[in-house]
Amino acid sequence: MSAPSIIDLSRTHPPRETKVDVCIVGSGCGGATAAWELARAGREVLVLEEGGDYTGGALTMRDAMYDQLYMERGGRATADLAITVLQGRVLGGGGVINASDVVPMGPGVLRHWQQRYGLTELSPEAIAPFEKLALEDLSASHPTEEQINPNNALLREGTKKLGLRGEVMLHNRRGCIGFGKCLVGCPIDAKKNPRFVAIPAAIAAGARFFLRARAARLEHANAELKTLTVRVLDEKGYHERDEIVVRARTVILAANAVASAQLLLRSGVGNAHVGRNLSLQPQLPITALFDREVQLFRGIPQSWAITEHERLDDPEHGLWGFRIEGIGGTPGIMSSLLPKLGHEGKAMMRLLPHMAASLLLVPDAGNGRVLVDRSGRMRIEYAMPDEQKQRYRDAIRAAARVYLAAGAREVLVPLARPLSIRREADLSAVDGVGFEPATAPFLSAHQQGSVRLSPSPEGGAADPGGQVYGTRGVYVFDSSGFPTSSSSHTMTPIITMSRWFARRLLAHAG
Numbered sequence: 375m376s377a378p379s380i381i382d383l384s385r386t387h388p389p390r391e392t393k394v395d396v397c398i399v400g401s402g403c404g405g406a407t408a409a410w411e412l413a414r415a416g417r418e419v420l421v422l423e424e425g426g427d428y429t430g431g432a433l434t435m436r437d438a439m440y441d442q443l444y445m446e447r448g449g450r451a452t453a454d455l456a457i458t459v460l461q462g463r464v465l466g467g468g469g470v471i472n473a474s475d476v477v478p479m480g481p482g483v484l485r486h487w488q489q490r491y492g493l494t495e496l497s498p499e500a501i502a503p504f505e506k507l508a509l510e511d512l513s514a515s516h517p518t519e520e521q522i523n524p525n526n527a528l529l530r531e532g533t534k535k536l537g538l539r540g541e542v543m544l545h546n547r548r549g550c551i552g553f554g555k556c557l558v559g560c561p562i563d564a565k566k567n568p569r570f571v572a573i574p575a576a577i578a579a580g581a582r583f584f585l586r587a588r589a590a591r592l593e594h595a596n597a598e599l600k601t602l603t604v605r606v607l608d609e610k611g612y613h614e615r616d617e618i619v620v621r622a623r624t625v626i627l628a629a630n631a632v633a634s635a636q637l638l639l640r641s642g643v644g645n646a647h648v649g650r651n652l653s654l655q656p657q658l659p660i661t662a663l664f665d666r667e668v669q670l671f672r673g674i675p676q677s678w679a680i681t682e683h684e685r686l687d688d689p690e691h692g693l694w695g696f697r698i699e700g701i702g703g704t705p706g707i708m709s710s711l712l713p714k715l716g717h718e719g720k721a722m723m724r725l726l727p728h729m730a731a732s733l734l735l736v737p738d739a740g741n742g743r744v745l746v747d748r749s750g751r752m753r754i755e756y757a758m759p760d761e762q763k764q765r766y767r768d769a770i771r772a773a774a775r776v777y778l779a780a781g782a783r784e785v786l787v788p789l790a791r792p793l794s795i796r797r798e799a800d801l802s803a804v805d806g807v808g809f810e811p812a813t814a815p816f817l818s819a820h821q822q823g824s825v826r827l828s829p830s831p832e833g834g835a836a837d838p839g840g841q842v843y844g845t846r847g848v849y850v851f852d853s854s855g856f857p858t859s860s861s862s863h864t865m866t867p868i869i870t871m872s873r874w875f876a877r878r879l880l881a882h883a884g
C-alpha cells in the first residue's frame with residue numbers, strides 16, 4: 375500500500391526530520407497551485423499547512439465553524455481593532471471559506487505594474503494564458519438567473535433604475551443548491567476551490583501535504599539547503615505540541631500576505647521592505663430594510679456587483695474608486711454587521727428576513743504594515759488616509775441611493791452611531807462620518823503586498839520572479855508580492871500568478 379499523501383501530523387508520530395526538494399508553506403490558491411505545477415514537473419514537493427482537512431458533511435454550516443476554518447478563529451484584527459482581518463486556515467486555504475467570486479486582474483493593473491513598478495515581464499499578453507488556466511481550474515461560469523437571490527436582485531434593480539453600470543459576477547460553483555453558507559464552507563463541495571482541483575492534481579503528481587504543521591522559523595535562507603522549524607499542532611490546531619524540522623532546496627511561501635511576511639520577519643530574513651506596503655482592501659457593510667421579505671441568508675451570497683464607480687486603470691494606483699456587491703451569510707455573520715447589541719440587537723435580528731446587505735469594496739494604497747516584536751508576536755498596523763475615507767463616504771451615498779431606488783424603507787449604515795437614511799435629504803449626514811478606529815465594522819478579506827516585487831532591492835522585498843532579496847531559493851508565490859491591489863477579489867489573481875511564478879522558476883532553474 376502506498377504512503378498517504380495528506381498526513382495530519384497531530385494524529386501520527388511525525389518524522390523528526392524530512393528532506394525535500396521543494397517545501398511550500400500554505401495550501402491555498404498560491405501554495406496548492408505551485409505544488410501542482412512543480413510536482414508535475416518532477417519536483418519532490420512537500421506542503422506545510424497549519425489547518426485541518428474539512429470537506430462535505432464535516433462543514434456543518436454553523437457559525438462555530440469559524441473556530442476551525444479561519445486564522446485565529448476569525449478574531450484577527452489590526453492593532454487598533456479597527457479592521458477585522460479574515461483569512462482561511464484549512465487545507466485549501468481561503469478558497470474553502472470564500473464567497474466564490476471569480477474576478478480576474480484587469481489589463482490596466484498589469485500595465486500599471488509594468489510601468490510604475492518595473493515588472494516588465496507582466497504584460498497582459500504574457501499573463502493571459504495563465505489567467506485562462508486559472509479560470510479553467512475554477513470552472514468559472516455565471517450563476518443562472520434563478521441563482522441570483524432577492525438580495526442581489528434588489529441591488530441590481532436599484533442599479534438599473536439609476537442607470538448605473540453593474541454585472542453578474544463569475545463564480546466557481548458547480549452543482550450549488552443555494553444553502554447560502556459559503557463563508558463557513560460548502561457541505562456539498564460545490565465550490566471548485568484548491569481543495570478539489572489543485573490539491574488532488576498535485577497529489578496525483580506526487581506532492582505530499584503535512585497538516586497541523588505550522589512553519590515557525592526559516593534558517594539558512596542563503597544556503598543550498600534551507601531549514602524550516604515546524605511546530606506540530608494538536609488535533610484542533612489550538613496548541614503547539616511538538617517540533618520537527620524540514621530541510622529543502624527551495625522554500626515557497628504561500629501563507630497569505632500577512633503570514634508570509636510574518637514568517638520572514640520572525641526569521642529575520644529579507645530586507646527592510648518586508649512587512650511594508652500591506653494592502654488590506656477593507657470592506658464596509660451596509661444594510662437596508664424592505665417591506666417585502668429578502669431572506670438574504672438563502673442562495674448564493676454575492677452575485678451582483680455595481681461597477682460604475684470602479685476605475686480599472688487609474689494612472690496613479692491601477693485599481694481605484696470603489697465597488698458595491700451584495701452579501702449574505704449565517705445569522706452570526708449578519709448579526710456582526712448590525713449596529714445594535716443586546717435587546718436592541720435582538721429586535722434588529724427579528725427584521726433579518728426583510729433585510730438586504732452589501733459590501734463596499736474600496737481598494738487602498740498599501741497603507742498597512744506587518745510587524746513582529748522580539749518575542750515573535752505579530753501585529754498589523756494600518757492607517758487610513760482621508761482620501762480613502764472620502765471614498766467610503768461616496769460609496770455609502772451611492773449604495774444608499776441604489777437601495778432607495780429599489781424601494782428600501784430605510785438604509786442603515788452600521789456604525790458605532792448608526793446612520794439611518796430614509797430619503798435623499800438624509801444623505802448629508804454621511805459627510806460627518808469620521809471613521810475613527812473601531813467605530814465601523816471594516817473587514818479585510820484580500821490582503822496583498824507585504825513582500826513587494828521589484829526589479830531592485832531598493833524598491834521592494836522580492837525580485838520579479840518572487841525570490842526574496844537576500845536569499846537564494848526562498849520565494850513568495852502568494853499575493854504578498856503584488857505591488858498594488860490586483861483585483862477587487864484575490865483568488866483568481868493568486869492562482870494565475872502562482873502558476874506564472876512556478877513556470878518561471880522551472881524555466882530559470884532548468
Ligand SMILES: Cc1cc2nc3c(=O)[nH]c(=O)nc-3n(C[C@H](O)[C@H](O)[C@H](O)COP(=O)(O)OP(=O)(O)OC[C@H]3O[C@@H](n4cnc5c(N)ncnc54)[C@H](O)[C@@H]3O)c2cc1C
Nearest residue numbers: 400402403404424463467468472473474475589863864865
Ligand atoms: C471570508 C473571505 C471571503 C473571500 N471571498 C473571496 C471571493 O469571493 N473571491 C475571491 O477571489 N477572493 C475571496 N477572498 C480572498 C481569497 O479567498 C484569498 O485571497 C485567497 O484564498 C488567498 O490565497 P492564498 O493561497 O494566498 O492564501 P490562503 O488561502 O490564506 O492560504 C494560506 C494557507 O496557509 C496556511 N498558513 C498560514 N501560515 C502558515 C504557517 N506559518 N505554517 C503553515 N501553514 C500556514 C493557512 O492556514 C492557509 O490555509 C475571500 C477571503 C475571505 C477570508
Ligand code: SF4
Nearest residue numbers: 550551553554556560
Ligand atoms: S450557496 Fe452553493 S456553494 Fe455556497 S454553501 Fe450553498 S451549495 Fe455550497
